[in-house]
Amino acid sequence: MxxxxxxxxxxxxxxxxxxxxxxxxxxxxxxxxxxxxxxxxxxxxxxxxxxxxxxxxxxxxxxxxxxxxxxxxxxxxxxxxxxxxxxxxTTNETFFFREDSHFSFIREAVLPRFRGQHLKCWSAASSTGEEAYTLAMVLASHHQGSWQILGTDINAEVIEKAKKGIYPIQRAENIPKHYLHQYCLKGTGDKSLQFKVCRELRSQVEFRHANLQQLPERLGSFDLVLLRNVMIYFDQPSKQRVVANIIRHMNAGGFLLIGHAESLTGVTDKVNLLQPSVYRLGAKL
Ligand SMILES: C[S@@+](CC[C@H](N)C(=O)[O-])C[C@H]1O[C@@H](n2cnc3c(N)ncnc32)[C@H](O)[C@@H]1O
Incomplete structure (x- = not known):
């Protein structure tokens, strides 16, 4: 027919x-x-x-x-x-306060260890920036000391979106109200269906294009790395390469958080498991 x-x-x-x-x-x-x-x-x-x-x-x-x-x-x-x-x-699905228990862990177990210090954080597969800005809200509210966040991704388009920090209003649903009102601005007029992360937070979060398989030497070294929901796309040799690359950019005693559905079993023996999906380089809690 x-x-x-x-x-x-x-x-x-x-x-x-x-x-x-x-x-x-x-x-x-x-x-x-x-x-x-x-x-x-x-x-x-x-x-x-x-x-x-x-x-x-x-x-x-x-x-x-x-x-x-x-x-x-x-x-x-x-x-x-x-x-x-x-x-x-690439698949870039992400949202604010994804796997929220990680942010409670950061507040309760990571930040007290860095009280009064400069904390360097890395959202290593940041997609459109929600993960890095979630962390920024938590640090701005709870870290007693200075901090900075780097967000990187292999996808150049998402990096440009992340830099802008503008999102459809539905994406605000997962952001607790007190953070939303303190750190985000709702659009008006023809932008009424959007919101924007405020300048004060954006200025402490930098986004750069980077491939985790071949990281540039001059990336810096970090106390807290979020490597979440990206290893699901890699096979074992790719995971091993990426995690070794990341560890080269971590400070001793630094924390590495991976996605709840991911594991580092057979990937590296350089980090200690503290609890499922939470690791620490060269130290126990
Ligand atoms: C599903 S998103 C996860 C975003 C965020 N980490 C989260 O948990 O919500 C996975 C991201 O990993 C990025 N990605 C995939 N392979 C990569 C690689 N080799 N280097 C850097 N980023 C990569 C993708 O572009 C995508 O934005």
């Missing part, structure tokens, strides 16, 4: 360019090399839908041609397309 009625039809852009198995394999290998991310076989539909629009914009007839473009290391123009592909293929 062929549906055919005047004035009702799908535009051409709804016709997806097919992703063949061999092409899917090539893109998976490329993403693994570039970001350490392992895509499961059931992610073929996701890759098709996330990259299809890009193939159309570039007027490329097939995924093989797209792969040839992004994998051509000699072509400097391809570098921006490689970043574009990473932006499209």
């Amino acid at each position: 062929k549906c055919n009625e005047a004035e009702f039809l799908w535009p051409d852009s709804f016709q997806q360019i097919p992703l063949h198995d061999a092409e899917f394999q090539l893109i998976c290998q490329w993403l693994y090399q570039a970001a350490g991310i392992r895509l499961a076989a059931n992610k073929k539909a996701l890759v098709t839908s996330r990259l299809n629009g890009r193939l159309r914009e570039l007027q490329l007839p097939s995924f093989r041609r797209y792969y040839e473009l992004i994998s051509n290391a000699q072509d400097t123009l391809a570098a921006s397309e490689r970043q574009r592909a990473i932006d499209l293929l």
Whole structure:
């Protein structure tokens, strides 16, 4: 049966360019090399839908041609397309006060140890910034001393959003009211469906593009690192590489928090487990 009625039809852009198995394999290998991310076989539909629009914009007839473009290391123009592909293929779900028990732990167990000191924190897969700003609200309210936060992510687009610190108003739902009123401003007029993290907090949170698989030497060293909900995308060798890279940027006695569904078993023996998802470098609590 062929549906055919005047004035009702799908535009051409709804016709997806097919992703063949061999092409899917090539893109998976490329993403693994570039970001350490392992895509499961059931992610073929996701890759098709996330990259299809890009193939159309570039007027490329097939995924093989797209792969040839992004994998051509000699072509400097391809570098921006490689970043574009990473932006499209990474999953950036995040929200304010996610896994809230970590922030209680920071308040009750981490901050007393750094009372009166400068505390350096790192949100190591910060996505659009909610995690770093959540931490900023907790530190601004509870840390007796100075502090700074670095947020990094491999996705360049989310880093730009994070720097702005502007979010749809529904995202405020998880922020306790006293923090929301103290550290965020509600938009007015045509911005009434948005809110913004206030300048005082934003000025203490810096966001930078960085790949956890190949970190720059000059990143600094940190007392508290949040590495949450990113290792789920890595296989064991990628996890080992990333955690070793992170530990090189931690101060002795520093805390490392990972996602509640993640574990460092078989990944490193350099940190001590304090409680599920909470580790410390070279010291017990
Ligand atoms: C699901 S989000 C987690 C955000 C936040 N940490 C949280 O728990 O809500 C995962 C983030 O990891 C980033 N990511 C994936 N691979 C990465 C890599 N190799 N280096 C840096 N960031 C990476 C993605 O771009 C994405 O923004």
